[in-house]
Amino acid sequence: MRRALLLQLLAPLALVALAALVGTLVSTSTETYVINALVNVVIVVALYVFIGNSGVLSFGHISFVAVGAWAAGVLSMPVEEKPAIMPHLFGLLGEHTVGNIWSLALAAAVGAAYALVVGLPLMRLSGLGAGIATFGVLEITHNVLRYWEKIGPGLNTFSAVPETTGLLQASLGAALAVIVAFGYRRMRFGRLLSATREDAAAARAVGVSVYRQRLVAFVLSGALAGFAGGLLVHMLPVNTESVYLDLTFLTLAMLVIGGATSLWGAVVGALAVSAVDSFLAEAESGIHLFGRSVDFPAGTRIVVVGALMALVLILRPAGLTGGREFSVPLARPRRLLTKFAR
């Protein structure tokens, strides 16, 4: 029993480590894709913490990635660079710069705080209502960040942010997210939330406040998403478009394709879809494959990922992993025996 539980943590960690290892073996340009995939793992794990455990849909999580990226980006850009990129910044923000780790911690804190503010009213909703309302949050956030130049670059891109998210930082970040999500799921909070997902009325009947449990998960998942935003802004020049609809769609597709109700599914989905997505992105700009030149038209990426998601939903609605945690098939002979004995 204990060993099975340990495996559920070690398997996703091993997969993250494997991705990191692959990253060390490939060319620098391919390494960038691996780093990106590992940041995607953090985002999808954040989605899993809320969506997977609560069964409530959110289209708004990339807002938390965005505010995390904004917090980390604004505060870690060197003071002398700020006037050129963010000329209208609040005085206080313009005069201070924090280090890499502090900016990541701040990104997580801002993500959590924003999720709390949003969650207090929205966690009363579920189903369609929650989906649409969180989508509204994404739109609001997008427009505020786009046009409010006192808190960031507005329409400009976050250049000049120190590029600290290399392979090491991305893999450590992904591992941290996996550990946090695993720990949460085993805690009282995670266990009660998954009961509300299974049957909200029955959970209420045994004393569980559905609202409170959803809010806790929403805030934790906001923290992880904000942290992912911090990693992202330290990796590539982020702007409002890079933390908006495409990323929302892509990460939700990863969660669904992997299997939304398990941490293993979230990690598998994030890495598998990232691999496909990276390959297609390369193919869009022309690659050589088996001696032939391949040149997909622009937009192929999202078309294929969208089709892939639909296909998985039709053929395997619970995702590639079936929404179950990792387990070794050989560890189950006892249950098989009892099944036959009946």
Place this chain on the structure above:
Amino acid sequence: MRRPGDSLRASSVSRSFEGVHALRDVTLELGRAEITGLIGPNGAGKSTLVNVLSGFDRPTSGTVELEGRDVTRWSPSRRGRHGLSRTFQHSHAFRSLSVRENLEVAALGVGTVAREARRRAAELLETLGLTSQAEALAGTLAQGDERRLGVARALATRPRFILLDEPAAGLPEAEVPDFAQAVRDVRDDHDAGVLLIDHNMALIMGLCDRIYVLDQGRVLAEGTPDEIRANLDVAAAYLGESAVHDADDEG
């Protein structure tokens, strides 16, 4: 006579849904350590009353008191944490969690520490005969096991009052005596007050200390099983007019 603060009480409760009176001026008291039956034809308002008592529905007028406190406006989860538990007519198992986890989560839900929740789950698996199914997913249980899981989960919260909404419905006939004993144990070992709704009259008559008869949203009769059996009004409501008159003719 029981102490006034030691009961779950509905006082003059009415509930109407857009002009349809599901409950009219119902007063019912459920004491600790006794089994109270609630019977009546389909549509009499039994489930509405359970919903009002457990907080899943609010009465249009009247109050609900739990151990002397007015809980009419309390949420179901708050009532759950204060010693009131219920089962549902249809399966409400946490389907993709194991049977054991169903019980542990229920204990955790009312604030029990993890170690105690684990101990309590193991104990309930034993008493309700679910030990061999402990690691199975709740969604895969046979109907009899599923009914017992519902009761076990309600008990995992250590309730002082427990509302069982047709817990034996769909239970194989052979399992009914064991199930009846399990309900008696709830009263005797846990000192809980049990409200039992069921259509199986033999089960109700055999188990209950007191019985309320509900018809068209009103309390038609209230008393010991013997008193209820003797009450012809009840027979009329429950068996239908013709059955009663046939019996009269023969008598």
